[in-house]
Amino acid sequence: MQPKLTAKARCSDGEVGKISKVIMDPISHEVSHVVVQESGAMRLERCVPIGDVQEIVSEEEVVLRCSSSEFSQYSVLDRDQYVTPHEVEIAHLEDNIHVEPGEVLVPLPCLERDVPRRTFFTNMTHAIGALIALPLAFPVLKYLMKPMYKPFDNAWFDVGNSKKIAKENIGYQFKFTRGFKEAFMPEQQIEKNIWVVKATPEVKKAVYEGEDRKFYDNKGDVIWVNKANSPFIGFSGKCPHLGCGYKWRRTKNFPDGVFLCPCHLSIYDEAGKVIDGPAPRALDVLPLDINAGGEIKVIDVEYKAGVKNQIRLL
Ligand code: FES
CATH class of the missing domain: 2.102.10.10 (Rieske [2Fe-2S] iron-sulphur domain)
Incomplete structure (x- = not known):
């Protein structure tokens, strides 16, 4: 059984929030973390390794192996370090995971980690555009630059x-x-x-x-x-x-x-x-x-x- 989104997350000493997303391993297609959105004003989202999920009681409730003070030590989700499966094609995702696709996250490939997510896709789009435009622009550039290479007039x-x-x-x-x-x-x-x-x-x-x-x-x-x-x-x-x-x-x-x-x-x-x-x-x-x-x-x-x-x- 996999945790359902919006399932309540409970620690040994009480409820801490609800499951808002899951993070999956793009290779094994297994859930690696659940993301728990804290209750309260801040509503931070913390990444809890799947190994720290003690029990999935039902689709509505998940029990974590920690106290609420230990829960607050889990890292906060950095959304820029993840993409959705819409942004990276992952085959047979639906065969392996049974939550809303929009709430599944996949870690960015290592080489792209240091590039802000939107910047990466913007740059990629520009680069592809430039590659397509280059063969079209080259004859025009050559024509425009021709006067710069005109020989001196020695008349x-x-x-x-x-x-x-x-x-x-x-x-x-x-x-x-x-x-x-x-x-x-x-x-x-x-x-x-x-x-x-x-x-x-x-x-x-x-x-x-x-x-x-x-x-x-x-x-x-x-x-x-x-x-x-x-x-x-x-x-x-x-x-x-x-x-x-x-x-x-x-x-x-x-x-x-x-x-x-x-x-x-x-x-x-x-x-x-x-x-x-x-x-x-x-x-x-x-x-x-x-x-x-x-x-x-x-x-x-x-x-x-x-x-x-x-x-x-x-
Ligand atoms: S142009 Fe300046 S001195 Fe002749």
Whole structure:
């Protein structure tokens, strides 16, 4: 005979509560504990090993082998450490136990004990969902991430003729238009500019320090070399501080002229070196090519603003 749920539980010195659940061993399908809900205000549920059940007098009454004070030493049921047989499939349960299925508990498998019960099932559901969704999401992710791996655009742009630059060591601005396509947006035409200096030997030395300047593509291959003795030097029109446009200006302190960025007042000399302000590095020298007729071409390389070292973005 098995105890019926709601059967009274009696100790040697009186009634202590009623059977509210039973715990079964998932392997043997035997009842391992009865859960007795205390009478009184707290109504705690205590787990009593089946071996401590002295007698099942009837389906209505169970006698425990303890006094009521010893009964209060049994552990309190931690519901998160158990599941119902609905949550774990147990074959032939109904053949072995004869109480309401909803009131039968089975201990959680050891590996899952430390995970709160609901969290475990929630995580499991999410994991299965992710596994199902992954093959569907992969082509979409691949498509979305494609622009991140686009090779640098090393196209040359015609910007104008060097004959327009009459004097040495002054900044001369050339404007040009570049088609620009951001991720999945339609291509836009953007006005860009480059400052070119007809450099004296001193300025060339300050920029190149006697060495040709190499430029690289994504793979690390050299795409162009600016010769250290080339008479013209081109600087990107973007201030390396935060990317604002700057101008060539004569000021009281710099009557011969400097590159002045109005955004945060970075000041650069004719070799692009920082004289004052928050700029973290010198103006960015660009790949420049000039043909025999003086026509200037540039690769519009863009570097990350706000950092000390040049990190190529485009
Ligand atoms: S963007 Fe030029 S100084 Fe800040």
